Amino acid sequence: MELYFAVLALACLQSFVLSDFQGDALASLRDSLNATNGQLMDWNPNQVNPCTWSNVMCDPNNNVVSVTLSSMNFSGSLSPKVGLLRTLTTLTLRGNGITGEIPEEYGNLKSLTNLDLENNRLTGQIPASLGNLKKLQFLSLSENNLSGSIPDSLSTLPNLINLQLDSNNLGGQIPPALFKVSKYNLTGNKLNCGINLPHPCASDSGNSGSSRKSKVGIIIGVVGGLVLLLLCGMLVFLYKGRRNGYRREVFVDVAGEVDGRIAFGQLKRFAWRELQIATDNFSEKSVLGQGGFGKVYKGVLADGTKIAVKRLTDFESPGGDAAFQCEVEMISVAVHKNLLRLIGFCTTPTERLLVYPFMQNLSVAYRLREVKPGEPVLDWSTRKKVALGAARGLEYLHEHCNPKIIHRDVKAANVLLDEDFEAVVGDFGLAKLVDVRRTNVTTQVRGTMGHIAPEYLSTGKSSERTDVFGYGIMLLELVTGQRAIDFSRLEEEDDVLLLDHVKKLEREKKLDAIVDRNLNKNYNMQEVEMMIKVALLCTQASPEERPLMSEVVRMLEGEGLAERWEEWQHIEVTRRQEYERLQRRFDWGEDSVYNQDAIELSGGR
Template sequence: MALMEMDLLIAVISLASLYSFVSPDAQGDALYALKVSLNASQLTDWNPNLVNPCTWPKVICDSNSKVTTLSLTNMGFSGTLSPRLGILTTLQSLSLQGNGINGKIPEEFGNLTNLTMLNLENNHLTGEIPNSLGNLKNLTYLIISQNNLTGSIPESLSNLSNLVSIQLASNDLSGQIPDELVQVSRYNFTGNHLNCGINSAHRCESDVVGKSHKSKTGVIAGVVGALIAILILGGFFLFCMWKSRHGGYGREVFVDVAGEVDQRIEFGQLKRFAWRELQLATDYFNEKNVLGQGGFGKVYKGMLGDNTKIAVKRLTDFESPGGDTAFQREVEMISVAVHKNLLRLIGFCTTPTERLLVYPFMQNLSVASRLRELKPGEPVLDWSTRKHVALGTARGLEYLHEHCNPKIIHRDVKAANVLLDEDFDAVVGDFGLAKLVDVRRTNVTTQVRGTMGHIAPEYLSTGKSSEKTDVFGYGIMLLELVTGQRAIDFSRLEEEDDVLLLDHVKKLQRETSLDSIIDRNLNGNYVIQEVEMMIQVALLCTQSSPEDRPAMSEVVRMLEGEGLAERWEEWQHTEVTQRHEYERLQRRFEWGDNSIHDQSAIELSGGR
């Protein structure tokens, strides 16, 4: 009898183990509970019979199949938040903004201890902010603006030492703001009934986007700290700086573009893609999907499961000792550079042997392809579009150099790295990649990266790059726009010695024969004065001494018609002087070849 009871017990234990094995994954249970509580009928692919939620849309997992990111923005939900979400302790980013979610914020959200970003903005949430949110020690962004929250701000939020942005505007909160929260880099408590303390007009809101285009610093006696009028993009300048100090995912932020106050750009969440997902999107990196190949690797056209077209850059040169963390940190630094003339990074993927970056697909490919690889029936880039590309590219580089902290140097500016969106707006791609692949290098100078003919002389000789390195490459790109030619063309050896496009243009400029070099595809449809102005800017940008080259902000002004005449006159004077000196030395050298040399004079020129 005892033996039978033992057999029965073993059978029960085995059955229980089997049931535990086939039961739905706890993560999937929690997410499905959220779907039900939100009345989220839109999430048709969230199937409780599929135990691994990592295959569900809007859910991102790490390599261990642990949910790290959940993004359900602007989907029109009408339900409530499920407290069961609190079991997803590996969750790092939770974005539910822009829905119609009502009810309270569950206390269980305080269990999400790995959370770096919580965005519940623009919903209909009620009740108080849970004290338990003070347990989220890794939280960097807390955005709960535009809800119906009541009560006071919990003192426990003062414990969030990693917080760089807290947005609680437009609720019905009351009471005192904890002092620690107005020390956060970016905060907004406006639209409540809060006691902001001394100088309340300034204490309820930090400086945010949309400020003056000129920088100024004012120190006010008797008031602690300084008020800084933010450069061009206001608060986004600070946002770049914060991201350099803190890890974690970004959030959706709207920033103003300098010179176009009414246009806003959305800074989306950086997504970590699974290797399998990108394999499927690119048909296993099929060669027929290759869009191009450069110094950093191949770029593949792809399509995600939701039919979104993407471009996947598969890096072939990176320092593996840096590992996933170093790579991700540098990727996030690139991702915070958001401007209408910069290619937006959607996400990335890392494996022990692979590093991939994911970008939106640019319908009109690159400027280089439009200049030199036209397919039958494709329109030629007209002169008006080329001017538009020149100015847009300059604005993108100006942003990288002067409005990101730390500044980002491209190191490979050329027509092939300037892409064209559906409206033929210029979008600078591949910025920051040189730093990205060199992240583990410890030598003072980095590996020289770029394309011959576009590389500034000082970078080629010393390996040291600066923003003036990019200015040189930009000048060569302007010459590509005007001529349609490559920076180096060996076919010119048949007619002359000027293999370099820059030397060829300089020669024609001296001979006042620029008409002969303008792209024939334009069929004479251009304004010669505008062509001459663009060439003048190009030659100013490609001066041999980096100190003599203009900054990109000055280039923008010159392209807009301000200050070019003065700089050009100065350049001509310097160029003529240098050319005369060169010709004098050349004549002296030629004279010396046909004369009897003074031996003592020759020795003086030797080693000393």
Template structure:
């Protein structure tokens, strides 16, 4: 017993020391960046744990993410950052940080993402960055780094995205880096382009793959499908009466009073300023529209491109609620895969929100509306979009306090920045969730085809409704098709989920993949994404994975076990149904019951 209590005491002391060390490292980081108390108000050295600080994410009692993008910091990077040995994501892009990268960054052995783009960093890139075994994303673009790319980068076996563009780098690029899925070395003095067999920028659309399916998919019939088919028929009749409009059907049952909020340090724009920026809200500048109003492309006086969301009918309590909710939630959630708010404008008759302009618009646009002269959204980018979106939703569900349910996850609400990185936007329907309160609501909000069956039938929303919407979005990425589309041939299903299941049952896996990919994809990756999508869209919300589990499965951990578990549960249910059939109808009727299964390896 004494040994047991000694162990507990040592574990407690180790936890205390870890928290103390992390707090000191982060506070030193704040001082080195010249961050003011207004910028990081609750970063206090006398607090025991930094896990309550803004823009810091923890797992247990260890810091795993620090996201401080676009703060305008003018200081330097602290070597003490290297003490954050559990850190997975460090995002400091779009600041004015000077000096070099400390060699101590090589101690961040858990780091998967380092984003320092668009700063004023100088010196050589430290070779110690090549010692990061889990690093997947490295973005040092738009700085003033000199010297050569360290040879140690050849050892970054997990790397799938590296951007060193627009620095002063020279010399030879390690051959291994040309094998990374996405790379960009342009705007330097490196040996590539005309003087090399490799290009300075990746063309991931050329990475083709085989088409022969190697993974079997087992499909279970679900009660939610029947409800969805019924809804699809009703929508079909409604849409025909509406002259076959192609716009998505949006459901919004008004109600619910939301508290008003303070706008904090967001920039307040003058009406005239946004009127000029959008050319008097010219229709030629419309980027999109929905139940709230329209989004316009604009250019501010300092030449910054922005997206201006203009709410119509602002006297309506529902519009005001949506406006206030979006400001509130987007100010709480700060993550590289979540859209950030620049500012707002309010007048007695107008409500406008101002966001950074996303150069590559939305995933939905890139899948279905791109112009003939624009590139197809290639398979490698679709995989990165799936992962980035999952990380953004994971942050909303598991790292925000209180957690946030988006409630309208779809390809149209996932935006793409200049590097085609996924940014989850449109928080107009999102909801803060107090974990002590019930998540039952009388409102059904979202886009048909993406709404989870339990949400449609009971009005109960939870993070698992987002998981369902995410699963449908994965199918959008694979197929390039809408979640619900009545223009499909009569023999096909209106709902994308049912169509995919039908094609899988018939063994037509290749018919599922977007034809615009022109065979440039890996069939194993397709099967992986479909399997995750089917796990996410199970009828029972309890059986769906969490978004953190989805992230791990996309990164190659845990999918096989989860899929096998689901297959066994499916087989058990089928055996139970067959036995029940025998009891009720006898052996001769067994031929009428068929299991839905795809043959093939697992």
């Protein structure tokens, strides 16, 4: 315990100074875009790791992989220094007023799969260096003022599947190989299109994604043969459909979806009044829970649908409504039976709300510790199902979403239960929606004490391995029914941290003493031991030693646990010796006062 709080104390006093090139490159982009005082306020390379910045996502090694700055009304230009971000896979700057040329240095972004600069005021030629982006799949430069010819190098991109160059001032001959791209739109330019080449300027699949400006341009300006007339007719039809509510598809790389296409048409934008009525004016009687991200209210829509409305605090993310909506849509892409489905959202100048389906059996934490007299507690078979379901949900976030989503606060209170007691992981991705500058912890760590991995406390850097640690603590909650940290155990001269308490009993071969008494001994001790072993593997001090969530799933299913456990026992002996050495160095004294209510940095929802 002493070591744990020593790490916390050091972390809370530490000032993070970022000097790596990623922070410099992103800060250069912020400056070149002429960001105002209200935009990208947390992009400060002298204070914060860029992986905590709004609209930025990183991989487990803290490499920047995604920058999304759509519709934020920037008026500046593109910084060449962005070309230094060699791990960047997604760069989206659509819907701004960006001027100037596309830097040649963007051809150095060797990991890039998605480049979206649509609907800006870019001028100059398309850099031939973009032909170096061999992993590029989606390129949209539509609705700009680009001129010159289309570089032949674009036709050599082996993975390009969607090319949108419509509504520019491009001219000259179209490289014939571009017509092999499955989705393309070249309309609204001065290209040699359909006269000497037997090809239309837009593929059938590309038409549905063409912009309003390009469609109007086709209707007004394209004349010629029967093919072009039919094309115009189809575009007019699509244009009218769009005005009647058609929503453009957003293309992302998500495993398990056909062609990686996700339509956000099902994500509803609610009116404030609609949610106000549904929750009885956000009555305190409707509150289901409260945590670091805000209160959750039970509500009923006009059609009788039961919902849960999360009213966010700390929501003032730079970029306002557009940036918030973009992040919400990214979260809504994560669709899995063990992840809480986002129904919709609501934004006003002073409010941000998320709408979810109501989970009839509330949270695992509630079922473990807060059930009312007469309500059933979780039996052992249900707890096993919860453990596996939550693991599969986290596995999906970590290993099947691109970019991956890190939860940052995995605990029993954030694992919900549907009508069949199926585990549904909630609150994932919310750390990207809020303004982390407003947290009251100097390290900007989000989470709940007892669940937070030690490396996250000491560095402020989270990864999927920090989620694995939180998941391991949640397994211990499932087995014991106890909180992750409980100061009442001090009276018994026992370990305050549940993890340390369980480790002690495991060494003493007394695990039966820790099993939740509410189970009334109706459990399989071998299965209990297996779950505790998985939990201890997940909560190793070194993040590199923790298993991936896919490995956790396999171990829970009975594969590979024995080998990992034997390795862990050797590591634990050494770790214990080091812990005892450090314990002698840190003396907190007996007069230290701890406030359990203040321990939660992001409490139960």
